[in-house]
Amino acid sequence: MISLNEQMDIINRGSKEIISEDELAGKIESSIQTGIPLTVKWGADPSAPDIHLGHTVSIRKLKQFQDLGHRVVFIIGDFTAMIGDPSGKTIARKRLSRQQVIQNAETYKQQIFRILDPEKTVVEFNNRWCSALSFEEILNLTSKYTIARMLERDDFENRYRTGQPITIMEFLYPLIQGYDSVALKADIELGGTDQKFNLLVARDIQREYGQMPQVVITMPLLVGTDGTQKMSKSLDNYIALDDPPEQMYGKTMSVPDELIHPYFELLTDVAGEEFKQIKKLLADPKCNPMELKKQLAKRLVTMYYDPQKAETAEREFDTIFRKKETPEQIAVHHLSANLLWIVKLLTEVEFASSNNEARRLIQQGAVSIDGTRIADPELTIKFKGGEVLKVGKKKFVRLEIGCCIDS
RNA sequence: GGAGGGGUUCCCGAGUGGCCAAAGGGGGCAGACUGUAAAUCUGUUGGCGACGCCUUCGGAGGUUCAAAUCCUCCCCCCUCCA
Numbered sequence: 284m285i286s287l288n289e290q291m292d293i294i295n296r297g298s299k300e301i302i303s304e305d306e307l308a309g310k311i312e313s314s315i316q317t318g319i320p321l322t323v324k325w326g327a328d329p330s331a332p333d334i335h336l337g338h339t340v341s342i343r344k345l346k347q348f349q350d351l352g353h354r355v356v357f358i359i360g361d362f363t364a365m366i367g368d369p370s371g372k373t374i375a376r377k378r379l380s381r382q383q384v385i386q387n388a389e390t391y392k393q394q395i396f397r398i399l400d401p402e403k404t405v406v407e408f409n410n411r412w413c414s415a416l417s418f419e420e421i422l423n424l425t426s427k428y429t430i431a432r433m434l435e436r437d438d439f440e441n442r443y444r445t446g447q448p449i450t451i452m453e454f455l456y457p458l459i460q461g462y463d464s465v466a467l468k469a470d471i472e473l474g475g476t477d478q479k480f481n482l483l484v485a486r487d488i489q490r491e492y493g494q495m496p497q498v499v500i501t502m503p504l505l506v507g508t509d510g511t512q513k514m515s516k517s518l519d520n521y522i523a524l525d526d527p528p529e530q531m532y533g534k535t536m537s538v539p540d541e542l543i544h545p546y547f548e549l550l551t552d553v554a555g556e557e558f559k560q561i562k563k564l565l566a567d568p569k570c571n572p573m574e575l576k577k578q579l580a581k582r583l584v585t586m587y588y589d590p591q592k593a594e595t596a597e598r599e600f601d602t603i604f605r606k607k608e609t610p611e612q613i614a615v616h617h618l619s620a621n622l623l624w625i626v627k628l629l630t631e632v633e634f635a636s637s638n639n640e641a642r643r644l645i646q647q648g649a650v651s652i653d654g655t656r657i658a659d660p661e662l663t664i665k666f667k668g669g670e671v672l673k674v675g676k677k678k679f680v681r682l683e684i685g686c687c688i689d690s
Numbered sequence: 691g692g693a694g695g696g697g698u699u700c701c702c703g704a705g706u707g708g709c710c711a712a713a714g715g716g717g718g719c720a721g722a723c724u725g726u727a728a729a730u731c732u733g734u735u736g737g738c739g740a741c742g743c744c745u746u747c748g749g750a751g752g753u754u755c756a757a758a759u760c761c762u763c764c765c766c767c768c769u770c771c772a
Contacts, residue, residue, distance in 0.1 A: 446695095446696095446767090446768050446769065447767090447768080448767065448768075508727090509717085510728085518717095519717090519718095533727055534727075535727095536726050536727055536728080537726080537727035537728075538726095538727090538728075539728055539729075540726085540728045540729075541728090542728090543728095571725050571726085572725085572726080572728070573725050573726040573728075574725085574726095576726065576728075577726080580726095600726085600727085603727090604726070604727060605725085605726075624739075626739075627739090637736085637737065637738090638737080638738070638739075638740095639735095639736080639737065639738080640719085640735090643719085643720080643734065643735080644719080644720070646720095646734090647719085647720045647721060647733070647734070648720075648721060649719085649720050649721075661739085674720095675719075675720065675721095676720090676727070677727070
């Protein structure tokens with residue numbers, strides 16, 4: 284096994300906070316002595332099965348734990364998801380059926396195993412122990428925590444102050460999550476900095492149950508493609524692991540330049556000299572940040588796909604956005620008629636969701652056919668097949684005559 | 691249980707009888723510029739083959755020539771007191 288200092292070093296890299304380092308050192312030490320790996324816990328809500336780069340910050344850290352010989356437990360919070368979490372204003376977030384949960388869990392696994400080693404990963408559903416809890420035990424759990432302490436949490440405090448609803452169930456959430464740690468006898472739990480409160484509650488709960496409290500490791504939150512808020516699905520500022528290569532590349536290029544540095548740091552393996560070099564170039568006004576961003580984008584696509592796909596994605600990006608040319612491969616649409624009103628054409632190929640939107644696009648000069656801009660929304664066009672329709676910067680389709688799809 | 695405040699378009703939020711498809715901001719989309727789907731600037735942002743018509747301000751009714759705005763009932767949220 285790797286020495287204590289080396290382990291501490293690796294774990295520290297990129298982490299925001301470790302509570303506490305001494306405890307962690309103690310745990311690692313005894314693990315080295317006994318040969319028993321530490322249990323590292325990481326949880327996810329099964330309702331949104333799209334894993335994105337924001338998640339990978341933690342997942343990559345978990346991978347390091349695996350490489351150090353420890354045991355990673357991935358918890359799928361199906362119990363709470365099945366109750367239906369009414370948090371925020373979105374009333375009655377859909378309850379998930381057993382089947383959906385299992386399905387989502389599968390997509391989760393398929394995604395996280397692009398980083399983690401499936402052999403060394405235990406997947407658990409918290410429903411297994413949570414549904415066995417009696418009401419009495421739950422009351423017991425709730426008696427261990429106070430409202431005042433709950434309101435210490437930023438998010439709760441904010442909502443309380445601004446008059447937004449907080450349900451009792453949300454108060455139970457951290458307790459349940461803490462109970463998960465008890466059930467697993469977790470040695471370490473990992474999470475984003477926004478999870479800090481919950482992770483700390485788990486320590487108290489574990490103590491109540493006579494266990495050694497888990498070490499809490501928080502990872503920095505990744506800022507999303509919008510450059511301001513944390514990457515999340517609901518804000519639609521995310522780059523998903525399942526995004527196709529071109530999109531992964533393109534979305535990375537759409538990230539504000541200031542994010543190049545943190546992205547390299549949190550999402551890739553660049554370290555040491557190479558990282559210093561990148562930092563230097565970013566600070567140099569003579570250096571075009573686009574070049575570094577391209578490197579970053581290519582690197583990410585290579586990580587989750589392969590070098591060839593990264594190459595293709597880059598070429599396509601250059602073609603479309605730098606040279607403003609038509610990409611090599613574009614989708615084909617079979618026209619419903621060869622004489623077509625331009626507005627209908629746009630809705631037919633689903634580049635516009637309504638006639639009004641189509642008109643707007645035309646009036647704004649976004650529409651062209653074979654490179655000729657269409658400015659008149661009343662135009663009717665006769666097609667002979669093979670024309671390329673372009674809307675905006677990134678939507679292309681080749682038009683062919685005839686629609687004999689489901690004959 | 692009592693008193694008060696509130697529900698407006700994708701989101702936040704103004705509007706308290708006609709000038710309201712509804713200010714402003716955010717987000718989205720588009721254009722210009724460019725070294726990038728960066729930044730910046732500008733435009734646009736309910737629907738309909740359309741100088742008109744239809745639908746939208748929590749829900750259902752009503753008053754009025756005219757309702758997001760007034761009245762009645764209902765639903766939901768928040769705050770304070772108990």
